[in-house]
Amino acid sequence: MRIVKYVYIVLLAAMVVACARDKEPAEAAIKGAGQAIDQIRGEASRYAPDQLKQLEDSLKSAQDAFSKKDYKAALDAASTLSAKAQDVAKAAAAKKAELTKSWEDLNAGIPQMMDALKSRLDILSKAKKLPAGLDKDQLAALTSGYDEAAKQFQAAKDAAGAGDLNKAIEAGQAIKQKGMEMAAALGLKQQ
Amino acid sequence: MAESDKPSGDSWKLEQWHEVAAGDTLSKISKQYYGDATLYMKIFEANRNILKDPDLIKVGQKLRIP
Numbered sequence: 337m338r339i340v341k342y343v344y345i346v347l348l349a350a351m352v353v354a355c356a357r358d359k360e361p362a363e364a365a366i367k368g369a370g371q372a373i374d375q376i377r378g379e380a381s382r383y384a385p386d387q388l389k390q391l392e393d394s395l396k397s398a399q400d401a402f403s404k405k406d407y408k409a410a411l412d413a414a415s416t417l418s419a420k421a422q423d424v425a426k427a428a429a430a431k432k433a434e435l436t437k438s439w440e441d442l443n444a445g446i447p448q449m450m451d452a453l454k455s456r457l458d459i460l461s462k463a464k465k466l467p468a469g470l471d472k473d474q475l476a477a478l479t480s481g482y483d484e485a486a487k488q489f490q491a492a493k494d495a496a497g498a499g500d501l502n503k504a505i506e507a508g509q510a511i512k513q514k515g516m517e518m519a520a521a522l523g524l525k526q527q
Numbered sequence: 528m529a530e531s532d533k534p535s536g537d538s539w540k541l542e543q544w545h546e547v548a549a550g551d552t553l554s555k556i557s558k559q560y561y562g563d564a565t566l567y568m569k570i571f572e573a574n575r576n577i578l579k580d581p582d583l584i585k586v587g588q589k590l591r592i593p
């Protein structure tokens with residue numbers, strides 16, 4: 337009976353030592369993971385928000401386990417987070433490159449579209465009579481639509497300049513659609 | 528008078544083209560597209576690369592309508 341008691345105590349002590357042994361590595365892994373996530377947060381929050389949230393949730397799990405003195409679980413949860421943060425950074429960079437390309441296409445194309453619309457509207461504004469299928473009210477609406485699109489394009493460029501490519505692209509696509517509708521009303525065709 | 532397409536492959540380019548038919552003048556073309564014959568010089572200026580004189584246009588010429 338006494339031997340069993342000793343074995344029990346020894347086993348318990350071994351478990352305590354094993355757990356304590358993971359404390360410092362777990363603490364270091366959590367700290368490292370937190371730093372790695374902080375480093376990528378800026379771009380990731382903009383271009384890979386879902387993946388960033390997963391990382392932050394995993395870090396929180398590791399911190400919770402550490403608080404409960406479950407150092408092994410904390411170490412397991414935190415040890416891969418730095419590498420995962422780099423994967424998220426790569427995904428964010430890829431998404432940013434994709435959005436940048438989309439915006440550059442819009443930013444190069446919209447002025448061409450706007451120039452063609454403005455040219456036609458300027459000429460029609462000087463006409464004493466309008467062509468068949470277009471009356472003064474329609475021309476006024478198209479001119480107003482052009483002015484609005486020009487303002488929206490400036491806002492899109494401002495958004496892109498501020499780094500909000502999603503907003504810039506959304507606005508740019510809306511301008512393109514509106515511009516193409518105006519072009520159709522003016523008889524201009526997409527070549 | 529015939530409106531013609533002149534594909535260039537640029538999806539952003541918005542243009543309108545007119546293929547000159549027998550009896551066309553720039554004034555007539557201007558009237559057709561702008562509703563006002565007096566604006567014919569706009570078409571002439573936009574096609575200075577192929578037109579030397581607003582009174583001399585040839586059947587089959589493709590004119591850009593700005």
